[in-house]
């Protein structure tokens with residue numbers, strides 16, 4: 305599963321140092337440090353509410369750290385001007401957990417949107433490019449459907465196609481196989497592997513499916529309550545002596561368990577009001 | 583003991599008041615920034631090769647403007663007739679019912695047309711804006727825009743705001759006409775004044791200033807509806823239920839804002 309050794313030391317595309325993050329008064333990440341190199345598939349694991357999605361949001365510059373640094377492709381996110389951030393964003397692709405396809409646009413329009421906004425290509429070329437990406441994710445011919453007409457697995461694949469339309473250097477996937485039946489989930493794992501192998505994309509995948517993680521990961525980061533419990537290869541994780549980690553690996557069923565906060569919120573009816581931010 | 587308690591509750595009250603004020607000011611500041619930033623995109627988006635798309639504005643204009651025509655016509659017409667009825671009833675006391683045209687002309691054009699149009703647009707399009715943005719935020723579509731390097735203010739908010747600022751005054755002009763026409767028809771039936779004579783009188787009474795008073799107000803309403811819709815949509819939390827909540831809040835807040843602004847505007851300009 306591991307990649308053939310590159311002749312030169314692989315470039316670090318993501319460097320996270322001592323990342324500390326809060327939502328309001330609540331600390332979510334407590335000093336996370338992790339690196340991802342070129343062409344690597346890094347899987348982030350951990351129980352519900354351990355901060356996986358939050359870490360991912362920091363990597364996508366959707367949240368800002370209280371302290372610590374995040375560097376993407378060698379650039380410190382906090383030091384970028386709006387213009388530089390704009391340019392950097394063209395080099396990353398994101399497949400969100402629920403797909404986040406725009407419901408008012410067809411699948412094809414969704415996938416072409418980044419081209420539309422960032423390039424001067426003519427419509428025919430855009431359509432061809434969208435078609436190519438749809439081929440990659442096995443959705444050719446579905447351009448003209450609305451997202452509401454797609455199944456869960458198709459939505460995830462369409463989201464993947466949109467994420468790679470600009471040929472990004474880094475691809476982020478949040479729970480790509482959550483809620484899918486095993487066959488479809490496995491197809492998505494294969495897709496991620498194919499993408500990496502074909503174009504050398506670095507991929508960061510958040511998942512709590514062990515099987516999927518073991519299948520695709522070059523390395524795995526295990527988060528627990530906002531701390532990194534483990535970073536290493538699949539083999540190292542399997543053979544890790546720590547009881548805590550073995551417990552974490554074995555309590556699959558518990559992963560579906562309640563998010564403590566959501567549960568409290570439901571019980572008390574107290575809502576953490578969202579900030580007015582777009 | 584008791585004194586302590588009142589002390590405490592007084593302190594708590596002051597603290598709450600303070601927090602509320604801070605939050606209010608913060609929210610106002612956020613609204614100001616939002617308007618400013620959206621204007622920035624409208625003005626300089628093209629130069630930065632990230633224009634506000636005309637087709638998106640057009641879609642919003644159809645939705646906000648054309649879709650509202652039937653209900654605006656109905657409401658404006660009804661209010662025109664209502665003004666005529668009440669006006670004639672009141673003026674009969676002085677035997678001056680033929681002067682009803684003066685009251686109708688001023689109140690429709692300066693007051694009721696912009697007000698009713700604003701309220702209808704708030705109910706139809708302000709709520710739709712809040713619901714659309716709220717749903718998009720919940721579904722991470724806003725995040726998706728961000729990571730694609732597409733500014734949501736430019737992509738979603740600017741077209742909606744431009745469409746409102748064009749369509750609310752346009753609809754107001756339309757309801758000016760419908761309101762005056764409906765009132766004129768009633769006056770014709772009740773007092774036997776011909777429609778031509780009625781409109782001659784209306785044109786004689788009204789100045790461009792009166793018209794601009796109403797239209798200016800309606801442009802202000804458009805901004806209020808847009809900003810309140812956006813801010814509420816953006817502050818959604820808690821899933822589909824949250825979207826329902828912010829949608830309702832957007833409508834209530836924008837209608838309140840419209841009525842209060844209407845009064846302030848009238849006071850400031852008329853005095």
Ligand SMILES: Nc1ncnc2c1ncn2[C@@H]1O[C@H](COP(=O)(O)OP(=O)(O)O)[C@@H](O)[C@H]1O
Pocket residue numbers: 327332350351352353354355356357358359563565566576
């Ligand atoms: N927008 C938010 N505001 C407040 N708290 C949040 C927000 N998003 C997530 N959280 C909280 O942060 C914690 C970590 O969330 P998350 O990173 O989504 O966990 P995971 O993806 O590992 O399940 C959870 O306890 C969650 O309730």
Ligand SMILES: [Mg+2]
Pocket residue numbers: 356357
């Ligand atoms: Mg998550």
